[in-house]
Amino acid sequence: MQQITSRIQEEARRLLSEDLVDMVIGYEEGWDPSTTTPCVVRDEAQVSRLIFDERCVYNLARYLVGREGYLTSRFVPADKRPRVALVARPATLRTVSVLIQEHQFGREDLVILGIVDGTASAVKPDVEVGQIEPDDARREETRARVGELAQMSASERWAFWREEFSKCIRCYACRQVCPFCYCEECIAEENRPQWIGRSPLPRNNISWNAIRAFHLVGRCVDCGECERVCPVDIPLSLINVKMVEEVAAVFDYVAGVDVEAAPALATFQVDDTDDFVR
Amino acid sequence: MESRTLPKDRLDQLVDALIADYTVIAPKDERSYGEIESASEWRSDGDKPAQSLKQFFLPERELLVRYTKSRSGVELVEPPSPRSMARVILGARPCDVAALPVLDLVFQWDDEDSLYLERRESTAIIAMACDEPCTTCFCASLGGSPAGTEGADLLLTELDDAYHVAVVSERGRELVDRYSDLFEESSVEHERQRVQAQEASLAKLPRQVDIEGLDEVLEFENPVWETLTQQCLDCGICTFLCPTCHCFDIRDEGTPQQGERVRLWDACTFPSYTQAHAGQPRPVHYRRYRQRIMHKFRYYSENFGRTLCVGCGRCIEHCPVGIDLRQVLSQVRTG
Amino acid sequence: MVATVGLEVRSGVESRTSTEAAPPVQAQEWKPKIVAFLCNWCSYAGADLAGGSRTKYPANVRIIRLPCSARIDPKLVLKSLEKEGVDGVIVSGCHPGDCHYTEGNYYARRRMLMFRRLMEFLGIDGKRVQMSWVSASEGAKWADVVAQVTEEIKALGPLHPQETANAADHQ
Numbered sequence: 105m106q107q108i109t110s111r112i113q114e115e116a117r118r119l120l121s122e123d124l125v126d127m128v129i130g131y132e133e134g135w136d137p138s139t140t141t142p143c144v145v146r147d148e149a150q151v152s153r154l155i156f157d158e159r160c161v162y163n164l165a166r167y168l169v170g171r172e173g174y175l176t177s178r179f180v181p182a183d184k185r186p187r188v189a190l191v192a193r194p195a196t197l198r199t200v201s202v203l204i205q206e207h208q209f210g211r212e213d214l215v216i217l218g219i220v221d222g223t224a225s226a227v228k229p230d231v232e233v234g235q236i237e238p239d240d241a242r243r244e245e246t247r248a249r250v251g252e253l254a255q256m257s258a259s260e261r262w263a264f265w266r267e268e269f270s271k272c273i274r275c276y277a278c279r280q281v282c283p284f285c286y287c288e289e290c291i292a293e294e295n296r297p298q299w300i301g302r303s304p305l306p307r308n309n310i311s312w313n314a315i316r317a318f319h320l321v322g323r324c325v326d327c328g329e330c331e332r333v334c335p336v337d338i339p340l341s342l343i344n345v346k347m348v349e350e351v352a353a354v355f356d357y358v359a360g361v362d363v364e365a366a367p368a369l370a371t372f373q374v375d376d377t378d379d380f381v382r
Numbered sequence: 383m384e385s386r387t388l389p390k391d392r393l394d395q396l397v398d399a400l401i402a403d404y405t406v407i408a409p410k411d412e413r414s415y416g417e418i419e420s421a422s423e424w425r426s427d428g429d430k431p432a433q434s435l436k437q438f439f440l441p442e443r444e445l446l447v448r449y450t451k452s453r454s455g456v457e458l459v460e461p462p463s464p465r466s467m468a469r470v471i472l473g474a475r476p477c478d479v480a481a482l483p484v485l486d487l488v489f490q491w492d493d494e495d496s497l498y499l500e501r502r503e504s505t506a507i508i509a510m511a512c513d514e515p516c517t518t519c520f521c522a523s524l525g526g527s528p529a530g531t532e533g534a535d536l537l538l539t540e541l542d543d544a545y546h547v548a549v550v551s552e553r554g555r556e557l558v559d560r561y562s563d564l565f566e567e568s569s570v571e572h573e574r575q576r577v578q579a580q581e582a583s584l585a586k587l588p589r590q591v592d593i594e595g596l597d598e599v600l601e602f603e604n605p606v607w608e609t610l611t612q613q614c615l616d617c618g619i620c621t622f623l624c625p626t627c628h629c630f631d632i633r634d635e636g637t638p639q640q641g642e643r644v645r646l647w648d649a650c651t652f653p654s655y656t657q658a659h660a661g662q663p664r665p666v667h668y669r670r671y672r673q674r675i676m677h678k679f680r681y682y683s684e685n686f687g688r689t690l691c692v693g694c695g696r697c698i699e700h701c702p703v704g705i706d707l708r709q710v711l712s713q714v715r716t717g
Numbered sequence: 718m719v720a721t722v723g724l725e726v727r728s729g730v731e732s733r734t735s736t737e738a739a740p741p742v743q744a745q746e747w748k749p750k751i752v753a754f755l756c757n758w759c760s761y762a763g764a765d766l767a768g769g770s771r772t773k774y775p776a777n778v779r780i781i782r783l784p785c786s787a788r789i790d791p792k793l794v795l796k797s798l799e800k801e802g803v804d805g806v807i808v809s810g811c812h813p814g815d816c817h818y819t820e821g822n823y824y825a826r827r828r829m830l831m832f833r834r835l836m837e838f839l840g841i842d843g844k845r846v847q848m849s850w851v852s853a854s855e856g857a858k859w860a861d862v863v864a865q866v867t868e869e870i871k872a873l874g875p876l877h878p879q880e881t882a883n884a885a886d887h888q
Contacts, residue, residue, distance in 0.1 A: 135698060135706035136517055142613035142703055162703060166615075171653070172666055179666060253838070262840025271413070273433075273442060276652070277617035277702050291792060293654050299792045302633055303443040303646050311799050314839060318791050321831045333702035335432055335619050336413055343838060350834045355827065369831065372823035374813065380830055382849035382862050 105157040108219060108234030112154050112191055115217050115231050119189050120148045125215055127174070129167055130191035131160040142167065156191065156219065156234065163283055163327040164190055165199040168209065170286035175209040178288070189215040194223055194238070195327035198360025199283045201226035202323055205367055208286065226363035242328065249339065250346045265310065271336040272309040274302070278330040278340055279316060284323045291315060317343045322351050322368030325360040383531075384549040385568040385576075388538070392564045393545065397421035399561055400470050404506075407438060408472040415474070429516055430475040432700060434625035438471065439482065439501045442622075446497075446632070446643045464500040470557075473510045476530035476537070477521045477694040481625035482507075483533045487686040488628060506553050509534035513579065515587045518695030520708060523590040526692055528583040541575040591708040592715075593689065597680040599715050607672040610713060613703045614651070616667055620697035620707075621649035626678070626690045629655075650674050675710065749804045749870040751778045751863075752797040756786045756822070759811035759852045766856030774860035775867040778807070786810025787821030791832045794846060798836075801877045805845040805870040807862065812850040822850070844869045845876060 116128040132143040132153040140159045144167075145151055168175045174188050192200065197218055204211055204227070211227065218229025221238040253261055276292070279285040292300045292312055300315060301308030317340075324344040331341040352358050354377065357368040388396060398421055400406050408424040410416040414433035418424050448459040471479075486502065489495040512519075512528035521527060531537045535554035539546040546568060549555050558565055621627045631648040635641050648655060651670055656663055664670045682690035698706050755761040761782045767774065783789060786808060794806050808829055816822040826848070833846040847869075849862045 134704040135709060139704045141705065144609070144612050167613075258837065258840050258842050260840070261838065265839050273618075273622050273647075275618035275622050275649075277615065277619050280615035280617040281702055298633075299796055301635060302631070303635060303644055305443065307799060310839070311795055314835065315792060315795055318795075318832060318835055321835070329702075333615075333617070333619075335623065335700055343835070346838050347831065347835060350831060354830065354834075369824070369827055372820065372827055374823065376823065376826055377830070378813070378826070378850075380833060380843075380848060381826065382847065382865070 105234075108156040108236075109154070111231075111233040112156055112217055113151050115233060116145060116151045116154055116189065117148055119215060120145070120151065124187070125189040126186035128154065128189040128191070128217075129164050129174070130154040130217075131156060131162065131164075134159075154191070158236075160191075160193070161329070161332065163196050163199055163281070163329050164192065165196045165203060166281060166283040166329075168200075168214070169203060169283060171288045173208075173286065175213055176286070187215075188213070189217060191233075192216050192218045192229060193327075194219065194221045194225060194236075195325055197225040197227045197229065198325035199327060201360045201363045202325060202367070203283065204363050205365065206323075211363070224358075224361040226361050243326070246326070246341050246345050247349075250342050250349065253342060254346070266306055268338045269309040269313055270306040271338060272304060272313065273336060274304045274309065274312065275335060277333040277335065278313075281329045281333045282320070283327075284320055285316070291319075313338075313340070313343070317347060320344055321347045322355075322357065322370075323359050324348055384555065385573070386547040386549065386558055386565040387541070387544040387568045387572050388547050388565055389544045394421040396561060396564050397424060397472065399564070400472065403468075403560075405467060405469045406472055407435075407469060409474075415471070418472075424473060426473055426510070429514075430478065430512075430694070430696075432623055432696065434481065434623065434694065434696070435471060435474055435478045436481070436485075436625050436628070438469070438505070439485070439498055440628055440630070440647075442647050444497060444645050446645055448642050449636075449640065451639045461497075464497060465504050467501075467504055469505045471505060471507045473538075474507055474534075475512060475694070476509055476528060476532070476534070477519070477526055477692045478625050479507055479509045479533040480521070480526050480530055481533070481692045481694075484626050484688050484690060484692065485628055487688060488682075491685075506535045506557060507533065508536045508538060508554075508557070511537060511539040511579065511583065513540060513583050515583060516695060516699065517588050518698040519587060520590050520693035520695055522584070522587055522693065523593050524689055524691055524693040527580075528587065529580040539576050539579050541572060541579065544572065546572055546576040546579075589708070590693075591711050593679070593711070596711060596715065597683040597689070600676055600680045602672065602676065604714060606714060608668045610668070610710060611671050611705055612667075614667055614671060614705055615703060616651050616653055616670065617702065618647075618649035618652060619700050619702060621651055621674075622647055623696040623700055625692060625694055625696075650677070675714065679711070747875050749777050749867055749875070750802050751805045751807060751866060751870060752803055753778045753780045753807040753809060753863075754783055754786075754789045754793060755780055755851075756788075756810040756817070757782055757784050758817035759815065760786075760809035760849070760859065762853035763809075763851040763855045763859045766854065767859045768856075770856050772856055772860045774863045777867045777870075778863050785816065785818050785821040786825035787816075787818070789825060789829070791828065794829075794832060798841065798845065798876065804873070804876045805847065805866060807847045807849060807866055809849040809851050809859075809862070812852055815852065841876070842873055844873060 119125045128145045131140045134141045142162050142164055143153055145153060171178050174186055216229040217231050217233045219234045219236055220232055221236050223238050300312050326345055326348055328341055334340060351368045355368045406418050407415050408418045409431050411425055414431045445461045450457045489498040515528050531548055531550045535551045537548040537550055549558055629648045629650055630645040632645050634643050650673055678690040755764055764780060789808050797803050797806050810822040810825055813822055829848045833843045836846050837843045847866050851859045
């Protein structure tokens with residue numbers, strides 16, 4: 105891990121000193137030995153702040169997009185946007201692929217200092233700064249939990265989710281941390297009409313979480329951030345991973361492994377299944 | 383201050399007696415305080431819950447009025463007065479309790495917020511002193527303490543064989559009198575143990591932050607705001623978990639014929655906060671974050687003479703991207 | 718707070734916490750209510766034909782006309798299911814290959830299947846979210862679709878068991 109940190113610092117120093125980028129988005133030490141925090145380094149002298157280790161979990165692609173994203177900001181004319189280098193974990197590489205598929209920016213708009221883990225990704229780093237082990241254990245665990253839920257009856261599942269979503273306080277951390285929630289006006293903010301009730305009643309909470317999950321179908325790359333940030337421990341990964349599995353099974357599509365592909369719900373095959381249609 | 387003791391083996395009896403007479407709210411799990419039906423539901427050890435006491439005085443969703451339109455006009459029904467719901471909060475942390483007198487100031491400022499104030503009137507608070515402050519606690523910086531009594535009616539401190547019971551208020555005295563057969567006198571030895579416990583917990587407080595003169599130093603035009611918290615996601619976690627944040631939105635839920643006017647927690651960090659038809663005066667993150675800090679550490683102080691923070695540290699502990707308010711506050715000073 | 722001339726304000730006597738929704742209204746004998754989103758060019762015309770031909774079919778369906786099945790946004794389906802008193806949704810469009818806008822129904826097909834799967838995972842029976850291809854000349858088919866879906870939903874029971882068809886929407 106120390107090697108990865110050194111490589112990142114070396115590359116960041118080179119990119120900044122040769123004026124190839126205006127900023128490097130990465131990770132730095134947090135307020136406590138167990139935490140890190142995302143950081144933006146614009147100056148060669150600050151490069152030693154950049155680190156990388158197993159505490160660095162954030163999906164930094166989140167900072168590229170949206171109304172205030174570095175590559176898409178509404179408040180900065182397109183020709184004045186910064187040239188960005190991004191420290192990218194494997195999930196971030198898949199995220200960048202999907203964002204490119206969705207025309208949020210081009211591959212050439214980003215220098216990627218990537219950490220790979222051997223899993224498939226459409227986007228290759230400009231510089232591979234390190235390798236880590238794939239997080240197979242977490243994925244297996246998530247899949248197992250999804251499988252358990254799928255085995256339950258519909259009413260058991262409903263009881264499970266109703267209980268989970270009654271905890272939701274509508275802090276929107278799940279939305280704000282997700283790189284794919286880059287809508288300038290979220291459906292939850294619309295009030296003419298109010299599609300998703302604002303108050304934290306179980307019914308409204310279910311609608312909020314259901315619609316967010318639906319808006320991620322064919323897009324989610326399972327970075328795990330939504331579940332990590334939820335302050336009331338709702339197992340959000342389960343829904344998103346379930347839908348990743350559905351999309352793979354039905355449309356043979358996985359987000360983030362083919363940058364040329366059209367996202368699953370933005371395309372069709374003439375012979376897509378009709379099994380469920382009368 | 384008057385004091386008593388409660389032998390440890392009588393704690394459950396006190397809890398049961400309170401449950402028989404009142405709605406009792408205590409820490410239930412890591413996430414929040416909640417109503418308990420038996421002493422065993424009270425999670426009395428461990429860190430303070432992620433959520434504060436705020437929801438019991440300013441609920442996340444609070445009914446203001448119910449309306450029904452009929453041929454004879456519009457009928458409005460207000461909710462029952464909270465005065466009728468006598469409650470005891472048990473085992474609350476001094477920081478959470480100290481937040482309430484701070485909040486009281488704004489809820490009786492230009493308007494008497496009867497729903498909030500009546501809940502305050504009808505709720506007694508038995509606080510519990512902290513023996514293990516968290517690494518994120520900075521209550522002392524805001525004039526508080528792990529053994530603080532502000533806002534409490536009784537403060538319990540765990541001693542060797544008993545709890546020291548500080549009788550902080552008249553209402554606290556009434557509670558002790560009501561259950562007088564459970565309480566004992568407090569001796570010099572008990573007081574000694576109490577002081578020792580207090581000093582031990584104070585010694586465990588992590589580094590504090592210098593709030594002295596901060597309200598004068600905080601400046602709207604300071605360029606450091608623009609890059610100070612670039613990693614902030616603009617979610618509502620710090621605001622919703624904060625015991626002193628109190629902004630709310632008012633919505634009508636229903637149809638034009640029938641529905642409820644409610645108030646809901648809102649957060650100044652949300653991108654749509656202060657969005658009006660004429661526009662959004664704080665369209666970018668740093669403006670909203672600046673507003674948050676200035677409100678808490680300067681404007682509230684200018685209006686009410688108190689800082690809108692009790693140093694509970696939840697914003698630090700639960701920030702999804704690891705922002706440390708203590709660091710932010712020291713950077714706006716120097717930056 | 719909001720009292721004005723001619724309006725009556727009185728203190729309520731319910732004793733519920735503020736985080737619950739309004740109390741349920743008296744239950745009547747339950748009849749399924751199904752919301753149907755029909756594409757203008759095929760399914761709506763088909764339904765119209767069924768009506769014009771006086772074909773008998775259950776009156777449990779409420780039709781909403783949209784230009785194309787592709788216009789059906791899951792938020793519309795979700796909002797319908799959320800409403801008290803609604804027990805199921807049908808989305809109906811032109812047959813694949815016959816979409817008035819050439820390919821709208823292909824997108825709708827993918828979208829509705831995924832939406833249904835999501836609802837199932839959350840515990841809402843997939844039979845409450847149905848899709849059909851009904852062309853402008855298939856009045857009889859439309860009547861069949863409604864009849865069959867109504868039977869299936871009847872067997873499932875109300876989606877909102879505490880609230881029935883008479884309750885107003887409390888959003």
